[in-house]
Amino acid sequence: MATRGFTGRRPPEATRERLPPGQYLTEDFPVLQLGPTPRLDLATWRFTLRDGAKPLKSWTWDQFEAMPRTRWGGDIHCVTKWSKFDTVWEGVTFDDILADAGVAAPTAFALAEGYDDYTTNVPVADLANGKAMVATRYAGAPIPPDHGGPARLLVPHLYFWKSAKWVSGLRFTRKDEAGFWELRGYHMYGDPWREQRFTGD
Amino acid sequence: MTDRGPLRWQEAEIVGITPVTERVKSVRFRVDFADRFVPGQHVDVRLTAPDGYQAQRSYSIASAPEASGTIELMIERLDEGEVSGFFANVAAIGDRIELRGPIGGAFVWTERDGGPLLLVGGGSGVVPLLAMLRHRAVAAPDVPALLLYSARTRSDIIAADELQARACDEPGFTLRLALTREPGGRRIDRATMDEALARLGRPAHAFVCGSNTFVSAASDLLVDAGVPPRTIRTERFGGSLTG
Numbered sequence: 001m002a003t004r005g006f007t008g009r010r011p012p013e014a015t016r017e018r019l020p021p022g023q024y025l026t027e028d029f030p031v032l033q034l035g036p037t038p039r040l041d042l043a044t045w046r047f048t049l050r051d052g053a054k055p056l057k058s059w060t061w062d063q064f065e066a067m068p069r070t071r072w073g074g075d076i077h078c079v080t081k082w083s084k085f086d087t088v089w090e091g092v093t094f095d096d097i098l099a100d101a102g103v104a105a106p107t108a109f110a111l112a113e114g115y116d117d118y119t120t121n122v123p124v125a126d127l128a129n130g131k132a133m134v135a136t137r138y139a140g141a142p143i144p145p146d147h148g149g150p151a152r153l154l155v156p157h158l159y160f161w162k163s164a165k166w167v168s169g170l171r172f173t174r175k176d177e178a179g180f181w182e183l184r185g186y187h188m189y190g191d192p193w194r195e196q197r198f199t200g201d
Numbered sequence: 202m203t204d205r206g207p208l209r210w211q212e213a214e215i216v217g218i219t220p221v222t223e224r225v226k227s228v229r230f231r232v233d234f235a236d237r238f239v240p241g242q243h244v245d246v247r248l249t250a251p252d253g254y255q256a257q258r259s260y261s262i263a264s265a266p267e268a269s270g271t272i273e274l275m276i277e278r279l280d281e282g283e284v285s286g287f288f289a290n291v292a293a294i295g296d297r298i299e300l301r302g303p304i305g306g307a308f309v310w311t312e313r314d315g316g317p318l319l320l321v322g323g324g325s326g327v328v329p330l331l332a333m334l335r336h337r338a339v340a341a342p343d344v345p346a347l348l349l350y351s352a353r354t355r356s357d358i359i360a361a362d363e364l365q366a367r368a369c370d371e372p373g374f375t376l377r378l379a380l381t382r383e384p385g386g387r388r389i390d391r392a393t394m395d396e397a398l399a400r401l402g403r404p405a406h407a408f409v410c411g412s413n414t415f416v417s418a419a420s421d422l423l424v425d426a427g428v429p430p431r432t433i434r435t436e437r438f439g440g441s442l443t444g
Contacts, residue, residue: 001212001249001297001299002249002250002251003248003249003250003287003296003298003299004291004296005287005291005292005296006248006249006250006256006287006291007250007251008248008250008254008255008256008283009256009281009283010254021255022247022255022257024256024283030413030437030438031413031416031417031437032437033435033437034307034434034435035420035430035431035433035434035435036420036421036423036424036430036433036435037417037420037421038430039424080259081257081258081259116430117431146413146417180307181307183306184305184306184307185208185304185306197245198207198208198304199207199208200207200208201207201208
């Protein structure tokens with residue numbers, strides 16, 4: 001049903017085609033997080049891959065930086081309605097992380113864990129085959145702390161809450177386990193093109 | 202904190218519109234979850250044009266769940282705001298607006314969480330904090346609370362009379378204003394924050410809401426003052442021109 005008196009301000013056609021339903025284009029880069037930006041020291045930073053509670057491999061910052069780096073450019077979509085076009089990230093793909101650890105994904109699901117105790121779930125199928133990376137560069141420079149630096153998960157085809165900031169590791173889980181927001185009513189999968197914002201969408 | 206079931210869109214009737222400041226309007230909606238949300242939560246609003254084009258935005262709830270049958274949003278008119286401009290210039294009592302909620306389970310406070318409760322708001326970031334204060338006054342008046350509120354000028358203060366009255370009438374509540382563009386005005390700085398913390402005592406919970414730069418600065422001050430990061434919750438709005 002139309003809203004009385006609302007005409008709206010449509011973006012140009014080229015923009016509309018790239019905007020998932022309910023999103024608007026922003027030029028700046030909004031910051032959303034649960035609390036203060038954690039203060040992380042690269043000297044003690046670790047990234048750890050776990051199968052349940054069992055560590056598979058852990059990397060120091062230098063070891064992580066020594067892995068092959070991949071560039072990804074494209075659009076990102078936040079569940080709070082903003083989308084940002086043509087962002088450019090660099091980091092280590094999930095595939096390269098697994099290869100460096102010498103393991104295959106032991107289960108079909110993963111929980112990304114952050115240094116701020118944040119968690120979010122992503123199916124392995126949405127991480128593998130170049131679909132996701134642990135990013136360490138944004139727009140050609142180290143990722144600023146407010147945007148999740150030194151390293152954040154990047155799963156750009158899902159709503160951006162899945163791209164956990166200050167990522168400390170990935171934990172493989174037997175079942176699809178809800179993370180922080182998923183426990184609070186947000187969608188388990190979060191496809192912006194199907195507008196999966198909340199449970200039941 | 203959203204109910205376990207799907208969040209359904211509902212057509213919410215506007216039952217009241219009141220100017221709050223030059224840029225902010227209070228808009229009251231009749232909704233079916235008016236007594237089933239937690240202070241700090243927000244709603245999504247969706248407007249539809251005759252050709253089906255839609256625009257969605259999120260707004261924090263300003264009222265407490267004790268307000269019978271309605272929720273209050275406080276909508277700030279942004280320059281070129283597609284949705285906020287509609288509420289500033291077009292919306293009228295009796296209009297039915299698509300809305301769903303309540304949403305969000307991190308930036309929330311109830312009497313069960315206890316205190317002391319430190320609230321730090323910049324500009325319209327005070328809105329979800331107002332919901333917490335309004336609920337506290339009814340549900341947990343013994344919980345010590347302090348609101349540190351930064352606005353540009355005196356006339357930009359949201360709910361100014363109400364906040365002053367609460368500061369007078371509610372023994373456990375302290376109001377600290379930082380007016381950045383008044384003569385002799387100041388921003389929230391280390392001295393302001395330290396004084397607030399000394400007055401309140403160590404907060405069990407701190408909630409910081411405002412623009413990105415405001416929230417970054419204020420939450421850094423709290424961490425510097427020794428407030429454990431895990432007790433600090435933040436909510437931000439970007440410096441976006443499109444809201």
